[in-house]
Amino acid sequence: MIANGHIVGDGSWDLRVFVTDLQTERLIRVKGDVHIGGVMLRLVEDLEISMDWSDHALWWPEQNIWLTRTRSTLDQCGVHADALLHFTPMHKNLRVQLPDLRYLEMRVDFSIKTFSTVAQVCKELGVRHPEELSFCKPLEPNHLKYNYKDMPKKRYDQNGTQKNGHIPSDTNTFIANSSPVGSTGSLDKSPFMCAPVTPSRPPPSSTPIGTPVGNSGTWKKNGFGSDSNGTLNYSGNVTSSLSSEQLNGTFDSSLAHSPPSPYPEARRHLIRPKSLVEKARMNVAWLDSSLSIMEQGVREHDTLCLKFKFYVFYDLNPKYDAIRINQIYEQAKWQLLNEEIDCTEEEMLMFAALQLQIKLQANQPQLSIDSNGTAPSPVEDDIDAALNNLQTTLEGSSINTFSNDITQVPELKDQLRFLKPKRFTLKAYKKYWFTCRDLHLFMYKSREEMMHGQNAVFNINLKGCEVTPDVNISQNKYVIKLEVPSSDGMSEMYIRCDDETQYARWMACCRLAAKGRSLADSSYESEKQTILDFLYLQKRAEEPVINPNTLDIQVEDFIAPKYLKKSKGKLTQRILEAHANVKDLNLIDAKMNYIKAWQLLPEYGITLFVVKFMNSRKEELLGVAYNRIMKMDINSGDHQKTWRFNTMKAWNVNWENKHMMVQFEEENIVFSCLSADCKVVHEFIGGYIFLSTRSKDASQTLNEELFHKLTGGWS
Template identity: 85%
Template sequence: MQFNGEIIGDGTWNLRVFVTDLQTERQIRVKGDVHIGGVMLRLVEDLEISMDWSDHALWWPEKNIWLSRTRSTLDQCGVHADALLHFTPMHKSLRVQLPDLRYLDMKVDFSIKTFSAVVHVCKELGMRHPEELSFCKPLEPNHLKYNYKDMPKKKHEQNGTTRNGLLAPDTNTFIANSSPVGSTGSLENSSPVMCAPVTPSRGPPSSTPINSPGSTGTWRKNGYANDFNGSGYSPGVNSLSLEQLNGSLDSSLAQSPSTPNPEARRSLVRPKSLIEKARMNVAWLDSSLSIMEQGVRERDTLCLRFKFYVFYDLNPKYDAVRINQIYEQAKWQLLNEEIDCTEEEMLMFAALQLQVNLQASKPQQQTIPESNGASLSPLDDDIDAALNNLQTTLEGSSLSTRSSDITSVPELKDQLRFLKPKRFTLKAYKKYWFTCRDLHLYMFKNREDMVHSSSCVMDINLKGCEVTPDVNISQNKYVIKLEVPSSEGMTEMYIRCDDETQYSRWMACCRLAAKGRSLADSSYETEKQTILDFLNLQRRAEEPYINPSSLDIQVEDFISPKYLKRSRGKLTQRILEAHANVKNLSLVDAKMNYIKAWQLLPEYGITLFVVKFMDCKKEELLGVAYNRIMKMDINSGDHQKTWRFNTMKAWNVNWEIKHMMVQFEEGNIVFSCLSADCKVIHEFIGGYIFLSTRSKDASQTLNEELFHKLTGGWS
């Protein structure tokens, strides 16, 4: 039967396709068995325009998915007669804010998984180890006032629409591609398949991915999901293309402006509590979904940030850009009070920042030495590092208490002051004799009991403890805070040392023991020296190296708001006094010292979430670090319980009720995440496990498949 020249009843139907480049809609007569590649081919033939269409693909706005499998048929993809598809470029303009707050206009593939997009962006930027970074959406002050599920929903007419009246889907972080069913991850019976880079001695842990959860957050202002006409965004304003940046004589990714543009500074939101710090982690994109699937549209803004705080093989010879961006992220975390430090530490960071600024205007010695006209390769560095590690291992640590007998177990002995606080009771420190041996800290009343190994007052197993510094050099305060696991939770204990030398020995000892490493470990001396160097950087010089009147220092660019109570002149004087300790550092050394000092802060590398544990009505904090997760007091941040990844057996997610269960050797924990989708925590845990498999002994090819197995949450 024919109608208007078309055969009716032959199973064909009209498929509507909107060509975004031409702003025109076409109808193609198709059957359900036509594959996606065939649809695009027929569309291009119908357009009869000679141009390169190779970067184009079909996007289904209603379902919020790319039809990227060109061999799949329309029936297999679920496309029927009422569907409207977009034929649009996969690479689109994206405004990327770097860790140093500069904006770059980049062409980014919106059709591939976010993790892959980040890998490609980092390659363009010249940054190694892209697995440490990810994209997140810019935050607004309102996002710190509410938990994720309590965010006020805006009306569609307030948000604006895209072309053809279609509202751009915006999901805060995640959109489900299919019905969520549940998730299981296991560290037992892990796959023996090796990935690179991994440690060859063991197979990597694995999890069974499943479907991602869905959500309906509304983030549409100031770069969250601007409409297609570019409202809220002007290309080229306060941003550069990568070519413009590389072509600039006074600007590069390895060296940032000392002061960011005002727009970037205003875009920062400053958390005022631990809860608000936890709510900042709602903005991370899902690494296993494409950028387009997460409500991001052309010319929107995304922030590129270091997400996982494990910086592998940080080498000044090859990582000038990476070191600079890590330094900048650390700097803005401190100035924005996303991570706390003492006033003395703040002045030390300000002094290092000042040295970076001063050195930036001076010619620097080439960091890559040449031999016979050829630069050293990474392989040469690997060999040098291996030889140095071998030498350190053979020499061992030079503990003063170690016997010449190599079979003896090294131990540390000293008289220290001890305090175990009790409720409603004020107690002073008391002197005891301490010895540390085989990851245990033994406390004795007197020296004789210690020498003869008589009954000890207390035996503390340091493995699994939380070790936190409490230092104030001006007050001669050198305290080690221990939080020891017990049946009631974490028990606080304080050990006070007499001076920085004694403190460095015992702090290094406790830190290593908490990780399960004894005094015989070759890294003990390095750890001790790092702590000493950190303390020495905080000492005030008798007089500044630079005349205060010769520099115009804007203290707001060097000191966080809570320490700006002093007069500007006094703060400038103290910054310059602290600068005298670092005046001889080169540009790269000043940045590296800044990074190392940042890594020694108690809050470094702990990503916070507001959670609610099963059978518990009150909200609590969950901290995720590179080797453990911690239950923390939501007001004080005190550790209540610590679970280490090396005792984790499996992790499971039920997307229907948004609950996550993590199984450890000592028991299971079940919780729901309130400040973000539970997928974010799932990705942090899987991501840190993935990063722990990196090793110089294996190929450095990035195994994206393994990353998605551990973090994806769906198949």
């Protein structure tokens, strides 16, 4: 029987396809054995419009997936007669906020995994090592009020609009359709909700870099995830177009130097966490690197934030990384000003002084690096750098710093003050003789006992300890806080040094020993010098080198809100006094010093999550760092237990009940994550394991397959 030109009963049916560029729907007569590529070919032939469709693919809104495997059949993809597919460009406009809070309008691939999209964006921006960055969704104050599992849910119809006539779907809706490859039912099909938010209005304009891309959908794919000319642009009304060569030159000079102050709209959208729990809740916004951004509720013209996610900056080289260094500096700056990471008042003034020097140097010609980001005399500079590195390595690895006998194991010996606090008792520091040898700290009552190695009062294995500074230079306070693993958790101990030199020696020693490195390690001398430099930068000069009346310093742009209680004039004076210590630094050195000082803060590089451990009813804090995970007190942040990655055997997730299990040599831990999906924690752990495989001896090709194997939830 024939009806409408088709044989009825032959197994064929009409497939509805909506062409987004033309805003029209077409019916394609198909069978279940038709390949996806065949469907697109028939559709293009039926449209009879001469244009480039090479960047188009089929998107299935109901199932929230791309049908990009062109050789798969409709039956294999599960597409039936009631399905509505969208024929839409894979490359779409995305509004990207950089770490310095600027917005870029970019043409990115919405159909590939987020990890690959970030790599393409970074290549286009000239940022090396894209594996250190990722996309996260913009947050609003409401997002800090709830844990992930307690957030109010919204219901959406199949077109992505909210039912019951309320606001449309916001950009903080994470929707995952299917499990990560190889896992067992991860992420369900339910929406991932950050919290109800109001749609944010974009700033009306920003500094233009290129021409906004039209919506004609005539773009071709290339290696950068942009249009055929590699065009990207700042949001705003722009009329001029730039070639890729001009564009690259513009980016070198623009992204490596941020504006003196961000766009007011961007700053107003910053949220400031007021507790450790709120800091943990901010990590709900990270996208899943194993899914495309389209699968996570992101649509064309939405905003995503590009941020450094993993705090291990590999091969940070001023010659090649002017843009990368600037964006790391900017992220560090806003973390401090936004109180996402704590520091003391003296440290805050030091950071403000460095920020002021960077601001002053930004307007000065820089002789050390030319417009291409390379030194004027590369041959001489490479030789000098190689000689300096060789000298540092030889000096740092020499155990003769401690002993003239090359057969002896290096050790430190000193008289220090010690305190082990106890409940309900007030005890003062008492003097003891200390020696550190083979990762162990020994404490003796007398120098004679120390020299003979007899009757040690304490023997502390420093490996696996948490080492935290407690320093106040103006009060001559140089204290090392040790949290030592014990059967009852972590025991606190305090070692007080007499001066900064003694403190630097012992702090460097304890930090390296906690990582399992002895005093013979080549990095000991550089670690000690870094600590001394950090302390020097915090010292107050007798008088500033700049007249306060010649500068208009808005102190709120330099100082975190909790330190703004003093008068503006006094704070300005303190900033200028601190600035005297850094007045001779050029632009890149000032940024590098800022980054190094940021890395020395106790809270640096620790990503927090609210969790519940198995067989425990109370909420606790989990901190994930580059080399360990920590169980922490949810109110004070004190460390209760530390597990090092070098003792980890496996980590996996039970996707049915969202419990994560991490197996260590000493024990197994099981917990559920309350402040984010367990996939986020899984990805942080796997990501740091992935980053630890990088070395100068290894291939510098980005191994995406290994990254997804370690982070994607594979069983």
